[in-house]
Amino acid sequence: xxxxxxxxxxxxxxxSTVSYALNGSPKVTYETTSRILAIAKALNYVPNxxxxxxxxRETKIIGVFLTDFxxxxxxxxxxxxxxxxxxKGYDLIVCSGKQSHRMLPERMIDGAIIxxxxxxxxxxxxxxxxxxxxxxxxxxxSHPNINQVLLDNKAGAMLATEYLIEQGHRTLxxxxxxxxxxxxxxxxxxxxxxxxxxSGVTLTVIEGDFNKSAGERAAASIMADTNGxxxxxxxxxxxxxxxxxxxxxxxxxHPEVRIGEQIHIVGFDNIELASYTQPRLTTIDYSKRKWGxxxxxxxxxxxxxxxxxxxxxxxTLLKGNSVGAGK
Amino acid sequence: xxxxxxxxxxxxxxxSTVSYALNGSPKVTYETTSRILAIAKALNYVPNxxxxxxxxRETKIIGVFLTDFxxxxxxxxxxxxxxxxxxKGYDLIVCSGKQSHRMLPERMIDGAIIxxxxxxxxxxxxxxxxxxxxxxxxxxxSHPNINQVLLDNKAGAMLATEYLIEQGHRTLxxxxxxxxxxxxxxxxxxxxxxxxxxSGVTLTVIEGDFNKSAGERAAASIMADTNGxxxxxxxxxxxxxxxxxxxxxxxxxHPEVRIGEQIHIVGFDNIELASYTQPRLTTIDYSKRKWGxxxxxxxxxxxxxxxxxxxxxxxTLLKGNSVGAGK
DNA sequence: TTGTAAGCGTTATCAT
DNA sequence: ATGATAACGCTTACAA
Numbered sequence: 250x251x252x253x254x255x256x257x258x259x260x261x262x263x264x265s266t267v268s269y270a271l272n273g274s275p276k277v278t279y280e281t282t283s284r285i286l287a288i289a290k291a292l293n294y295v296p297n298x299x300x301x302x303x304x305x306r307e308t309k310i311i312g313v314f315l316t317d318f319x320x321x322x323x324x325x326x327x328x329x330x331x332x333x334x335x336x337k338g339y340d341l342i343v344c345s346g347k348q349s350h351r352m353l354p355e356r357m358i359d360g361a362i363i364x365x366x367x368x369x370x371x372x373x374x375x376x377x378x379x380x381x382x383x384x385x386x387x388x389x390x391s392h393p394n395i396n397q398v399l400l401d402n403k404a405g406a407m408l409a410t411e412y413l414i415e416q417g418h419r420t421l422x423x424x425x426x427x428x429x430x431x432x433x434x435x436x437x438x439x440x441x442x443x444x445x446x447x448s449g450v451t452l453t454v455i456e457g458d459f460n461k462s463a464g465e466r467a468a469a470s471i472m473a474d475t476n477g478x479x480x481x482x483x484x485x486x487x488x489x490x491x492x493x494x495x496x497x498x499x500x501x502x503h504p505e506v507r508i509g510e511q512i513h514i515v516g517f518d519n520i521e522l523a524s525y526t527q528p529r530l531t532t533i534d535y536s537k538r539k540w541g542x543x544x545x546x547x548x549x550x551x552x553x554x555x556x557x558x559x560x561x562x563x564x565t566l567l568k569g570n571s572v573g574a575g576k
Numbered sequence: 577x578x579x580x581x582x583x584x585x586x587x588x589x590x591x592s593t594v595s596y597a598l599n600g601s602p603k604v605t606y607e608t609t610s611r612i613l614a615i616a617k618a619l620n621y622v623p624n625x626x627x628x629x630x631x632x633r634e635t636k637i638i639g640v641f642l643t644d645f646x647x648x649x650x651x652x653x654x655x656x657x658x659x660x661x662x663x664k665g666y667d668l669i670v671c672s673g674k675q676s677h678r679m680l681p682e683r684m685i686d687g688a689i690i691x692x693x694x695x696x697x698x699x700x701x702x703x704x705x706x707x708x709x710x711x712x713x714x715x716x717x718s719h720p721n722i723n724q725v726l727l728d729n730k731a732g733a734m735l736a737t738e739y740l741i742e743q744g745h746r747t748l749x750x751x752x753x754x755x756x757x758x759x760x761x762x763x764x765x766x767x768x769x770x771x772x773x774x775s776g777v778t779l780t781v782i783e784g785d786f787n788k789s790a791g792e793r794a795a796a797s798i799m800a801d802t803n804g805x806x807x808x809x810x811x812x813x814x815x816x817x818x819x820x821x822x823x824x825x826x827x828x829x830h831p832e833v834r835i836g837e838q839i840h841i842v843g844f845d846n847i848e849l850a851s852y853t854q855p856r857l858t859t860i861d862y863s864k865r866k867w868g869x870x871x872x873x874x875x876x877x878x879x880x881x882x883x884x885x886x887x888x889x890x891x892t893l894l895k896g897n898s899v900g901a902g903k
Numbered sequence: 904t905t906g907t908a909a910g911c912g913t914t915a916t917c918a919t
Numbered sequence: 920a921t922g923a924t925a926a927c928g929c930t931t932a933c934a935a
Contacts, residue, residue, distance in 0.1 A: 299629040300630050301928080351625075525852050527854055593920085630911090
C-alpha cells in the first residue's frame with residue numbers, strides 16, 4: 250500500500266507537506282503541490298479511509314437502514330436520498346439486518362436514515378444519546394439528535410375512507426399492518442375517526458402484516474363474511490402489497506367477483522405493481538423520492554448542528570378503477 | 577468517546593490487557609477478563625472501526641455495487657448475498673453511483689461484488705492489480721483477483737428461441753439490451769446461432785436498452801412491420817422489463833392484437849411483475865438468490881486466498897401464456 | 904513555504 | 920498473566 254510517506258520520500262519533502270498538498274492547502278507552493286500530485290498519481294496513491302476518519306472523526310458516508318432489500322418499494326426513496334447526499338458531498342450505503350447496526354456506533358457512517366421496523370427505538374435513543382445523528386421514517390421519536398420525516402398517514406387514511414363512503418359504501422373493512430407499525434396505527438386511528446362521525450357505516454378491522462399473504466387471508470375472510478361477494482363491501486388495505494394479495498386471491502378463488510363492482514379496494518403507497526393490476530388499483534400516492542430527499546437533507550442539517558423541524562410528506566388520492574359506486 | 581484507554585484506567589490495567597480481554601484472548605485470566613468486560617459494558621464502550629481496520633487492514637464488510645436502486649430485480653440477489661456473508665462473519669453494504677467506487681481502493685470494504693454496467697472494466701482491473709478482490713456478475717474478466725459468476729445466457733437464449741420455433745413461429749424478433757451489455761451480446765449470439773441452423777426462419781434484431789420504453793418502441797416498430805399484427809410474429813425480449821413495456825404498448829395502442837395469438841412474447845429474468853401480466857409472460861427463470869449467494873461465496877474464497885473457478889448460474893424456461901402455437 | 908511531532912484508537916510484539 | 924511500546928496512515932498545531 251502506498252502512503253503519503255512514500256510520496257514524501259519520492260518528492261523529498263515531509264509528510265505534512267504532502268498532506269497539505271493533497272488537500273489543496275494554499276500553504277504549499279503551486280510548484281511543490283503539482284509535483285506532489287504528479288508523484289501521487291504516478292504511484293497510484295489512494296488515501297486510506299480508516300486513517301483519515303480516525304483523525305477527522307467523520308467518514309462522509311450516510312447509511313440507510315431497511316428491513317430487507319425487497320426493493321420494489323424503496324427504489325425511488327433511495328434515489329432521492331442519494332441525489333441529495335451526493336450534492337452535499339456525502340456517499341450513501343444501504344444496510345439491512347441486525348449485524349449492520351454496528352456501523353453507526355462504530356463510526357463507519359456519519360449518520361443514519363432508518364426505515365426498519367426491526368430497529369429498536371431504545372437502541373436508537375442510546376445511539377442518539379452518544380451523539381449520533383439519526384432520521385427516522387417510521388416512528389415518532391423525540392430527541393435532539395433525531396429527526397422525523399413522516400408520511401401524512403392520517404390524511405391518507407382519511408382520503409381513502411372518505412372516498413369509499415362518498416362512493417356510497419357502507420360496509421367497510423380495514424386491513425392493517427403489523428401491530429408494531431406506527432404507520433398502521435396512525436392509519437387505523439384516522440379510519441376510525443372518519444367512520445365514527447359518519448352514521449350508518451360499519452367497519453370491520455382485519456389484522457394484516459403488510460405482506461401479500463395477509464391480503465389473501467383478508468380476502469378469504471371477507472368473502473366468507475359477504476356470502477361470496479353477494480353482499481357488496483369496500484376494503485381499505487393499509488398498503489398496496491396486501492391489496493394486490495387480495496386481487497390475487499379473488500382472481501384465483503372467486504373469478505365471478507368483480508373488483509370495483511361487488512368488492513371495492515383501496516391501497517396505500519402506489520407501488521409500481523399497482524399500475525399493472527386489472528382493474529387499476531385506487532391508492533394513496535406520495536413522492537417516495539421526495540421522502541428520501543427530505544430525510545437526507547434533515548440528516549445533513551443535524552450533522553451540521555443546524556436546528557431542524559420535523560418534516561411531513563403529503564399524500565394524495567390516486568383514483569383507479571378498483572372502486573366503483575355503491576348501489 | 578470512550579476508548580480502551582478509559583477502560584484500562586478504570587480497571588487499573590494496561591491497554592494491551594484490555595485489548596486482549598475484549599478479543600477473548602486466553603492470555604488474560606478469566607477474572608480480569610470478566611472485570612474488564614463489565615467495565616466496558618458499564619462505560620458503553622464501542623470499538624472504533626477506523627482504528628481497528630487501520631491496524632488489521634480489514635473491515636469485514638463487503639460491498640455490492642448496482643447500477644441503481646430500482647430494486648425489483650435485485651431484492652432476492654441481495655438477500656442471497658447477505659445470508660451467505662452473515663454466515664461467514666461479514667457485513668454487506670449496497671452502493672450505487674460513481675462516487676461510491678472509492679470505497680474499494682480506500683479500503684472501506686474488503687471486497688466488491690459488481691453488477692453495474694457503468695463500472696469500467698479497466699477500473700476494476702486496476703483495483704485488482706493493487707490486490708483488491710472482486711466478483712463480477714455482468715462481464716468476463718480474467719484476473720487472479722477477480723472471479724466471475726455469470727448467468728448461462730446462451731442456454732437461456734437458446735431455450736427461448738428454440739421454444740418459439742418449436743411452437744411454429746418463423747418471423748422472429750429479438751429486442752436486445754444496450755450495446756455495451758455483456759449479457760445482451762451473449763444472448764444475441766445464441767439467438768443467431770439457433771436461427772442460422774434452422775431454415776425458413778427470419779430474424780429481425782431491434783436494439784433496446786433493457787428499459788420499458790425500449791419495449792414500447794420495439795412494439796411500435798413490430799406493429800408497423802406486421803401490418804398492425806395481421807402478420808403473426810414472435811418476439812424474444814432480452815429482459816422482462818422490455819417485454820412488459822411491449823405489453824403496455826400493445827394494450828394501449830393495439831387492444832385488438834392479442835398476445836399469445838397474433839404476437840408471441842418471451843422475456844428474460846422472471847421478475848416479480850412478470851407473474852402479473854395478462855397473459856402470464858413466458859420467460860427465462862433462474863435463482864437470483866443463488867446468484868447472490870454464489871457471488872458472496874466466491875468473494876470470500878478469493879479473500880481467504882483459496883483458489884476459485886468461475887461459477888455459472890443455470891436457467892430454465894418458464895412457460896406462461898404469452899406464447900401460443902403458430903398457425 | 905516547509906518540517907517536526909503529537910495524536911486519533913486499535914493491535915501485536917516483546918519484555919517482564 | 921500483564922505491561923510498555925511501536926506501528927497502522929493521516930491531520931494539524933506549532934516551530935523553523
